[in-house]
Each structure stands twice: as C-alpha cells, then as structure tokens.
Amino acid sequence: MTTVVKSRDLRAPRNALDRPAGRSGWLVVAGQEVQDLWKSGRGPLLLFCFSVLLSAVTYLASTNQALNFLERREAVNLLLQFAVAVGVLVTLIVSADGISGERERGTLESLLVTPVSRRGIIAGKLIAALSLWLAAFLVSVPYVWVLARAVGILSKALILGLVVGTIVAIGMASIGLLISAVCNSNKTSLAASAFLLLILFAPTQLPSGLPQGWFFDVLQLANPVASALSYLTTQLVQGAHWTEDLVYLVSPVITVVLAGGALILFGPGIVRLRAGGDAG
Amino acid sequence: MSERLMANSTVEAVNLTKRYGTRTAVDDVSFTTRPGDIVGLLGPNGAGKTTTIRLLTTVLTPTSGQFWIAGHPWTSPDEIRRRVGVLPESGGYPGFQTGQEYLHYHALLYGFTGAKATGIADSLLAEVGLDDRAGSRISGYSRGMRQRLGIARALVNNPAVVFFDEPNLGLDPAGQSQVLEIIRRVAHGRGATVILSTHMLSEVEEVCSRVIILNEGSLVASGTVGDVMRTAEVERAAQLRVPTNLIERARRALSEVPDLVIERTDGRPDVVRISLRTSAGVAADETSERLNAAIVAVAAANVPVLSYEMEGARLTDAFLQMTRRAAS
Numbered sequence: 001m002t003t004v005v006k007s008r009d010l011r012a013p014r015n016a017l018d019r020p021a022g023r024s025g026w027l028v029v030a031g032q033e034v035q036d037l038w039k040s041g042r043g044p045l046l047l048f049c050f051s052v053l054l055s056a057v058t059y060l061a062s063t064n065q066a067l068n069f070l071e072r073r074e075a076v077n078l079l080l081q082f083a084v085a086v087g088v089l090v091t092l093i094v095s096a097d098g099i100s101g102e103r104e105r106g107t108l109e110s111l112l113v114t115p116v117s118r119r120g121i122i123a124g125k126l127i128a129a130l131s132l133w134l135a136a137f138l139v140s141v142p143y144v145w146v147l148a149r150a151v152g153i154l155s156k157a158l159i160l161g162l163v164v165g166t167i168v169a170i171g172m173a174s175i176g177l178l179i180s181a182v183c184n185s186n187k188t189s190l191a192a193s194a195f196l197l198l199i200l201f202a203p204t205q206l207p208s209g210l211p212q213g214w215f216f217d218v219l220q221l222a223n224p225v226a227s228a229l230s231y232l233t234t235q236l237v238q239g240a241h242w243t244e245d246l247v248y249l250v251s252p253v254i255t256v257v258l259a260g261g262a263l264i265l266f267g268p269g270i271v272r273l274r275a276g277g278d279a280g
Numbered sequence: 281m282s283e284r285l286m287a288n289s290t291v292e293a294v295n296l297t298k299r300y301g302t303r304t305a306v307d308d309v310s311f312t313t314r315p316g317d318i319v320g321l322l323g324p325n326g327a328g329k330t331t332t333i334r335l336l337t338t339v340l341t342p343t344s345g346q347f348w349i350a351g352h353p354w355t356s357p358d359e360i361r362r363r364v365g366v367l368p369e370s371g372g373y374p375g376f377q378t379g380q381e382y383l384h385y386h387a388l389l390y391g392f393t394g395a396k397a398t399g400i401a402d403s404l405l406a407e408v409g410l411d412d413r414a415g416s417r418i419s420g421y422s423r424g425m426r427q428r429l430g431i432a433r434a435l436v437n438n439p440a441v442v443f444f445d446e447p448n449l450g451l452d453p454a455g456q457s458q459v460l461e462i463i464r465r466v467a468h469g470r471g472a473t474v475i476l477s478t479h480m481l482s483e484v485e486e487v488c489s490r491v492i493i494l495n496e497g498s499l500v501a502s503g504t505v506g507d508v509m510r511t512a513e514v515e516r517a518a519q520l521r522v523p524t525n526l527i528e529r530a531r532r533a534l535s536e537v538p539d540l541v542i543e544r545t546d547g548r549p550d551v552v553r554i555s556l557r558t559s560a561g562v563a564a565d566e567t568s569e570r571l572n573a574a575i576v577a578v579a580a581a582n583v584p585v586l587s588y589e590m591e592g593a594r595l596t597d598a599f600l601q602m603t604r605r606a607a608s
Contacts, residue, residue, distance in 0.1 A: 023388065023391075025389060025391070028385070028388040028389055029389070032385050032388075036374060036376075036377075039376055039377075040374075040376050041376075105372040105374075106368070106370055106371050106372025107371070107372045107373070107374065109334075109339060109366070109368040109371060110366065110368060110371055110386070110430075110433060111389075112339050113337050113338070113339060113361055113364065113365075113366045114361060114386070114389040114390060115358050115361045115362050115389070115390060115391065116389050117358075272339075273334070273339060273340075
C-alpha cells in the first residue's frame with residue numbers, strides 16, 4: 001500500500017478556530033449519540049425485544065379480559081405500566097453504557113480533548129438515551145390503542161404514559177449516567193443499573209391482596225418507579241382526575257431534580273478517563 | 281498572556297507536577313517548545329509521558345505548576361482544547377462509522393458548520409492517504425489506517441500543538457514509515473509543534489528536532505538529540521573490521537595511539553575493538569575525535585578499514601545511560 005501524499009492545503013486559518021459558528025457542542029454530541037445508538041444496531045435490537053414483550057403482554061391482557069379475569073381498564077393499566085417499566089429499563093441500559101462504555105472502547109479521551117464541555121457531553125448522552133424511551137413509547141401506542149379505544153381512555157392513557165414515563169425515564173437515565181460515570185467497568189455499570197431498576201420495579205408486582213401498612217405506603221411513595229406506576233393506576237383504573245393523587249409524582253420529580261442536579265453539579269468532576277480518581 | 285505569545289513558545293510548562301496520593305506521576309517538569317518543533321517525549325514505561333500529555337491537553341488537572349499552550353494559560357482549558365490535537369495511546373474508534381463520518385463529527389465538535397466540516401474531513405482524509413476509503417466503515421480499516429485516521433482527527437482543528445502518544449505502536453515497518461512521514465508534514469507543512477511520545481528511539485533520531493527524557497516522573501534531559509547525547513556521557517567504544525591477515529599490523533598501529541585500550545574480540549579474528557582508557561569528564565565530541573584518530577593510525581599503517589562502527593553514539597545509549605543514572 002502506498003501512502004498518498006497530497007500537497008493541497010485546505011486548512012482553516014488558526015484564528016478562525018477561536019469561535020466557529022457551528023452548532024452547540026451538546027447538540028452535536030446528542031445528534032451523533034442518537035445516530036450511533038440507532039446505526040450501531042443497539043437501539044433497534046432493544047426496541048425489537050421491547051416490542052416482543054409488549055406483544056406478549058397485550059395478548060395476555062386481552063385474552064384475560066375476554067375471559068373476564070381482567071377488567072378492560074385494568075388491562076390498559078397493565079399494558080401501560082409494562083410499557084413504562086420496560087421502556088425505562090432500556091433507557092437505563094443505554095445511559096448506563098454512556099460513559100463507562102466510552103471508557104472501555106477507548107473513545108472517551110478523544111471526546112474529552114474537544115472544546116465540548118463535560119456537561120455538554122453528559123447532556124448529549126442523556127438526550128440520546130431518552131430517544132430510546134420516546135421510540136419505545138411510540139411502539140407501545142398501537143398496543144394501547146387496541147385495548148383502550150373501547151373504554152374511551154385512549155387519549156388519557158397515551159398522555160399519561162408519555163408524561164409520566166418521560167419523567168421516570170429522565171430520572172432513571174440520569175441515575176444510569178451517574179452510575180456509568182463512577183464505574184470503571186461497563187459490565188458493573190449495566191449490572192448495577194439493571195439491579196437498581198429491578199428493586200424499584202419489584203414492589204409493584206406484589207399481589208394487591210397482601211396486607212400493606214403505612215410503612216409499605218411510604219416505601220411505595222418514595223420509590224419513583226412504583227410511585228409513578230401507582231399514579232397510572234389511580235388515573236386509569238380508578239378514574240381519578242389528573243390533579244388527584246399527585247403525591248405519587250413527587251418522588252419521580254424529586255428523582256429528576258436530584259439525579260439531574262447531581263449530573264450538572266458533579267458531572268464535570270466524574271466524567272474522566274478512570275472512575276474514582278484522576279489517574280490517566 | 282501577551283508575554284507568552286511574544287516569546288513565540290507553543291508549549292511552556294513550568295514546574296508541572298501531578299500526584300495521586302503519595303505517588304508522583306509527574307514531578308516538577310519544565311520545558312518549552314517552538315512552532316515547527318518535533319519533540320520526542322521519551323522515557324521507560326511509567327515515566328509519566330502519557331500523564332504529561334494528558335496534563336497539557338487538559339484531560340487531567342495538575343497538582344501544581346503552570347503551563348501555557350499557544351499563549352493560553354492552563355486556567356483556560358477551553359481555549360487550550362481549541363489549539364491542541366491528540367492521538368491518544370490505544371485510542372478506540374467507532375467501527376460502524378465511516379472515516380468520513382468520523383472526521384465530520386469531530387469537526388462539528390470544534391464548532392464548524394456542516395459544509396465546512398465536510399470539507400475538512402475530505403481534505404484530511406486525502407492528506408493522510410485515506411480518501412479512497414473515506415466511505416468505508418472503520419471496522420474494515422487496518423491498524424495503520426486507523427492510526428492515520430486518528431492523526432487526521434487530531435488535525436481537524438488545525439492545532440498549534442499536536443500530541444502523538446505511541447503512534448507507531450503495533451504497526452509494521454511500512455505503516456511506521458507512513459506515520460513518520462505524516463508527522464514530518466504536520467510539523468514542517470503546517471508549522472505545528474509535534475510532541476511525539478514513543479519507545480522507538482530510532483524514529484526519534486530520524487524525525488525529532490528535540491527530545492525530552494522523563495524517568496519516574498522527573499525530567500532527566502532535554503535538548504537536541506546531540507545535546508542529550510553529549511550530556512549523557514555514555515562510554516564510547518568503536519569496532520574496526522580489517523582484513524584478517526593484517527589484524528596484527530592494525531593492533532600495532534592502534535597501540536601507538538595515546539589513551540586507547542585494545543579489547544578482546546573473542547571469535548572474530550578480523551575485528552579490533554577499541555575504547556578510551558578514561559572517558560569520564562571528557563566531552564563526547566572529544567571522545568569521538570580520539571576514537572576517530574584510530575582510523576587515521578590504521579590507515580597510516582596501510583591497513584584498509586573495511587568497516588568502522590561507533591558504540592555509545594546512539595540515542596538509545598544515551599537514553600539507557602540517563603534512565604539508569606536517574607534510577608541509581
């Protein structure tokens with residue numbers, strides 16, 4: 001192979017580099033991260049798995065409803081809860097790969113030496129992760145339509161799913177990025193994030209017939225995932241007005257504020273070549 | 281800042297230090313570079329070369345000390361990042377992107393518009409000889425091609441200082457030669473300062489105008505290759521190869537030269553190895569002159585010199601001498 005040595009020089013003058021007028025760095029990172037997510041095949045694969053699971057749940061819910069084991073509203077609620085929980089899970093998985101994955105692939109240093117701030121890098125990765133949540137939500141729309149249109153709660157279910165799911169997704173994606181920034185290994189980051197969601201999601205699956213006292217209620221309210229799903233239940237099954245039971249949205253919103261705030265405050269310090277230290 | 285710019289130094293490091301707890305990775309390192317310099321950053325593994333690069337590129341923050349890049353102080357990392365390019369050691373590449381997409385993305389990161397970024401990407405791909413593979417996925421690139429793509433990426437912002445950390449690691453001789461040629465062009469064609477961290481001392485001798493030797497985080501030598509070799513005070517010796525039947529005549533001629541010691545050369549009947557009786561405190565230039573006098577003496581005795589090889593006159597020898605001395 002011969003190296004082609006070209007004499008033409010299309011260099012930008014150095015002075016022109018002081019303040020080029022292109023897009024903001026975080027937007028560039030976000031655009032590229034979204035492209036990477038979908039072009040690398042990770043996004044489509046996760047979305048395919050999500051669709052398969054959603055199909056199975058929809059089938060089970062609709063057949064149970066046909067056999068009168070499940071009231072129609074409960075079927076919609078079950079489906080929407082599942083869509084939010086799994087949609088958030090895949091979002092969390094993507095965000096948990098955000099920093100630790102770049103470290104493992106050896107691509108973080110070339111990003112850190114660009115003028116894009118570390119907060120900008122985090123913002124770009126957060127947006128990319130949330131793109132997967134939005135895609136998951138769009139995939140779930142026809143399934144919700146199948147179950148919800150007959151009982152007149154289609155628009156309510158969709159708006160609730162989008163708003164509540166987005167709040168939970170932002171909070172959990174922020175936590176995923178924090179975990180990713182402090183874990184040196186991508187496997188550790190993914191395992192810790194998945195485990196976190198599991199322990200948050202598990203209480204929602206306890207049989208409703210179990211005795212539940214005030215302590216359980218407090219735990220339920222403090223758990224951003226369980227609490228958000230409970231809000232969906234009060235709205236869709238019990239027919240509450242959206243302003244009722246807003247207490248269930250307190251912990252999801254607090255999660256967004258705390259995790260997002262931690263990313264803004266500590267992000268520049270923890271997005272580094274090695275987690276837990278400054279070592280190169 | 282204006283003083284720094286007037287001084288025309290592209291890199292100025294003053295007492296740069298980086299500590300991790302009790303361990304000191306870089307200890308009180310100071311040096312300056314000028315536009316067009318190719319500076320070899322040398323040192324054994326763990327000497328602090330990569331940490332120094334990461335400090336100067338603002339990836340790490342120094343524990344103490346100061347530095348300026350193209351006149352911009354260490355306290356303005358954004359300004360510095362706009363003026364440096366880096367090829368990290370063992371950097372990764374997104375395999376599913378094409379070379380063109382990869383460079384286009386990095387140009388956008390520096391704030392260029394889409395059209396300008398496309399122009400820069402195309403130009404750099406041509407400059408490093410990858411224009412014919414611009415549309416191919418990086419996963420299909422050879423290691424040498426990836427290194428050249430990494431070099432192109434380091435140049436998207438037309439930097440004043442470019443850091444290459446082990447650019448020839450794992451490359452075959454042809455690939456190494458290509459990378460060295462590009463490095464020369466970066467310094468001489470673009471007028472950028474190149475800081476080349478490497479273990480391959482032969483390539484340093486080939487392309488570097490100056491060298492900096494680090495050992496255990498400390499600077500043990502800096503200057504031109506010649507300066508470093510002079511200050512290293514490496515013991516010099518030489519080997520002469522002469523016709524076997526004239527070996528004794530050559531030995532007799534050499535024995536007449538003052539301060540020369542004729543050493544044994546077991547199993548090589550046509551070789552005479554000579555060294556100076558003492559080289560301590562004697563300047564390297566003078567040492568070379570005295571050894572060269574041996575050739576004159578042999579030639580005067582009508583013994584043809586078939587080959588003459590100076591030992592201890594290479595950067596490798598100086599490097600080993602300095603790092604050993606620092607370690608002891």
